[in-house]
Amino acid sequence: MSSIAWIALGSLAAWLWLLLGQGFFWRTDQRLPRRTAPGSWPYVVIVVPARDEAEVLPESLPSLLRQAYPGRAEVILVDDDSTDGTGKLAQELALRYDGLPLTVTSPGEPEPGWTGKLWALRHGLALARARRPEYLLLTDADIAHEPDSLSELVAAAGSNGLDLVSQMARLRVTTGWERLVVPAFVYFFAQLYPFRWINRERAWRTAAAGGCVLLRTDAAERAEIPDAVRQAVIDDVAVARAVRRAGGRVWLGLAERVESIRPYPRLTDLWRMVSRTAYAQLRHSPVLLAGTVAGLAVVYLAPPVALCAGVFGADAPGDTVAGWAGFLAWAVMAGTYAPMLHYYRQTLWLAPLLPFTALLYLLMTVDSAVQHYRGRGAAWKGRTYSRPEAAPDR
Template sequence: MVVLGVLALVALAAWLYLALGHGAFWRTGPGLPAGDDAAGPAGRPGVVAVVPARDEADVLPGTLPTLLAQDYPGDFRVIVVDDGSTDGTADAAARLGDGRLRVVEARDRPGGWAGKVWAMAEGVRAAGEPEFLLFTDADIAYAPGTVTRLVRAAEAEGRDLVSRMATLNTRTRWERLLVPAFVYFFAQLYPFRRVARDGARTAAAAGGCMLVRREILVRAGGLGAIRGALIDDVALGRLVKRAGGRCRLDLSRDVVSRRPYPRLADLWAMVARSAYDQLRYSPVLLAGTVVTLLLVYAVPPAAAVAGAAGLAADARHAALPAAAGLLAWAVMAATYAPMLRFYRLSPLRAAALPLVALMYAAMTVDSARRHRAGRGGAWKGRTVGRSLPDGTAAQR
């Protein structure tokens, strides 16, 4: 009981730091301001949206029209980059288009380039010289006025990268269990307020919606500087910040993913695809991550339950694990509740976060197993090997 009590105290200290001193990562607001959209075309910089698409013919009809319908009061064009699709993605996009849409076929990918980053670079090549590039995904739908609000935030605040994390699907049981936690853990790794803070080392973006000044991208060396990145959004955020750029990252209900993850296997594959890359393919970091997850997430409920059982049996030293474990569990749940409310789910689900964290730990271990088996980064018929020191990656 004494050892368990000490571990529970360590976990409690960790949660007090996370809740009070870790960039308020658990807060879900405020988002971009509404503002006035009355400025004329002459007052708005040009924007080109780049949409990498690989086998997305079924998804585009529900998303591309929302991008083309943006009433941005300035020059706005959309480029869909067909990244080696076999399902008629290019034709599907062309049928949905108007005069502002251009569909381009990506050239053969050079060695060392991740597939999506190469498709993004092909879109940049076709975009010309707009002031802003909007990198987005084929499964992302936009509420009216979103592009205007993104540009307004960039202009008013002097931001070089404005990113919005899309609201993900929570229709199925597995999505409701795992998706809010996915966003919660991302925010824990990259607290949004630290991303926005000048001088802070924390840098990230959300790949579904990234508005970037073309000038800062050129100054930073272009997408070639992150050509092998499997987690392209975080890599782009770091690239912009290293070049002296100012970033902003928010949660959003105006940007919505239409990609479903109906089965546990779908969500598992999404996480396992890149989790080991996040750990730089290091067994030491993998072991440290698993141990930390166990200490921070599993110890509090285990100590609370064991301590309560010990108190009922008049066991010595049971009060410490019971109290520290319960307090740590309560703080943990309190930091998760805002994300559940954002997804319009009951805050009572927050008590199950330890179980969800253990599932994510298992996904991370499985990610390492897949990479070592040569199946790392699997996505629509492609796999990726370990990133090399110069940022490139072995593609298969």
Template sequence: MDVLLWITAVSGLAWVYLTLFHGWFWRTDVRLARPAAPPSGSGSVAVIVPARDEAAVLGESLPALLAQDFPGRARVVLVDDGSTDATAEVARRLGADAMVPLTVTSPGEPPSGWTGKLWALRHGVESVGEVDWILFTDADIAHAPDSLARLVGEAERDRLDLLSVMARLRTHTRWEKVIVPAFVYFFGKLFPFRRVNRPTSRVAAAAGGCVLVRRTALERAGGVAAIRDAVIDDVSLGTALKRSGGRIRLVLADGPARHVDSVRPYPGLADLWNMVARSAFAQLRHSWLLLVGTVAGLALVYLAAPVALVVGLVGGDVPLALLGLAVWALMTATYVPMVRYYGRPAAEAVLLPAAATLYLGMTVHSAVRHARGRGAAWKGRTYPAPAE
């Protein structure tokens, strides 16, 4: 009991630090400016959409890009990354007579040392020539009609080199409701948005579903080739831009009104599990030592309080139970804003320890997959750890 009491006390101190001194990571008010800053109207934007076997979602996402209300010059380039379905055909059909012109192209298979997505992005960048801005956006992301204008407007106004929006993921199924808010919450904990956005901070990140980048800044950072083998390409891109002197900003998408939303469904637990597990070990830089530390840290921070509460109640240890309850209440309070951001009842925030347990399992499974030679597997491709 005494050992568990001390462990829970340490967990409580960790939560006090995280709540007050970790970049206010739990807040959800870092958004695009409202009202939108109007772009100058003289700029040019190329929207590059990497797509591999995305025929099923293009009907919900691509039409919005092709109907953007943008005062400057805009074009969309869909890069068909070796699809085995009708991705290219669906895209061409949707692009017929669109307001924004569409080009469908294919780069062929990536050479050694490149991930498929980054090879596709490089091909897209090379195909658009001289433009002021490049918007990298995934094939499953649906944009509001004013999305491009808002992004460029804010980037121009604040002289940003990169502006990224964390898209709102779907929360339709039972497992999506449990896992998705926690996914964004944990991302914000790893990369507190306010620290990412502070020029003097070394913390850098981006959200790959929607990344607007100034072309000259991308070139200064070494282009897409600088991160050619990155599995977590969005964070790597944000880091490269910031290290090269660029000013970056990461924000959440707007609330319930659609702005930058993912339309990709994750029907069951296995779909969400694979989504996280394919890159979790890469996030730990393929370090077994970091894996052990992460597992221990997750257990201490998220599981000590519930265990203390249950053990205290069963064993009649009132101080232990009260401490466990207090720490659990604090962590729950930090999760409420994200749960409500996703339109869920605040009471569901109490499930954070359960979500953390699932993520712990996903992280361990990611390492096991790597040990078995499967690495980061995605749509028929497997990427090992980058060579040292």
């Protein structure tokens, strides 16, 4: 057989394994577990780190202030050295909307060894812990919550003995590029961190989605959050790992009533979103980068190439094998992607385009490595975290 036929057969074998052996990552049924209202609703403090978020705050912050939570709750917004009036706007919104109490504070520029978001969280969590709440809700400034979101999260945590409950917010999908790239982002994340595996009581792999994390306060203290993860660029996964290492139970699933409102209208916007952390996910390892590029090429790009070889080179038996193997691998690939497209309410005709989307992600990952070695690293809103300095001893 031809070399392309062997590659296509390898791709098909990989897809059959992904279909059945990777925690059924492609299913989208991991939603909040069973929930029973507690007899006494615990006290919750919501902490929102915000840097230059004046564009999205008028929609996201009121959704927190208007939470229909039966117990005591309040909001702390940490203005992370914004230049667009984020803090002042938050105070104006609190006056305009009659809801949960709001505190706006600012920690100043991060100390060496801290990424900006975790530095803001450190300041917000210190204020929150002084109030002695039972739970902390860590949520991003671009996340909008339905009025019962906090109640549902708390009920799920209490009913199932969970220390961390995280929902992956439904991302905005409006423009053509968002339709092409965003559902695949969540699909690839679930493939890397299968939710079913994470939600096992004794899971060896864990993760969280930073846009919506409900955390038991005593679990955060045992895990030394955020100090234990102060250098993390991918902070949500680092927080979940720290909680798990400290003996906590973690749950992660897809959100039904929590949405990100941040727009990514152009390909360049989506490119920056992915590339700023892609190489950090690979631990800045050239070996892992090479393996990832090769894996993406074999698993995602080889099937359509092999199918074309089979159609246009059918005189050779090897090309016929390549064509059939490529077709079957591409069909399994599209079939596993269809549930995520359905979750995002997108046409299933996008499923066969996954190889093209995977090519974009491959290029974004390579670009992430290039930016890292140029010293630009994980750039975000005027800050760059290429190689964070060591934090001083506590």
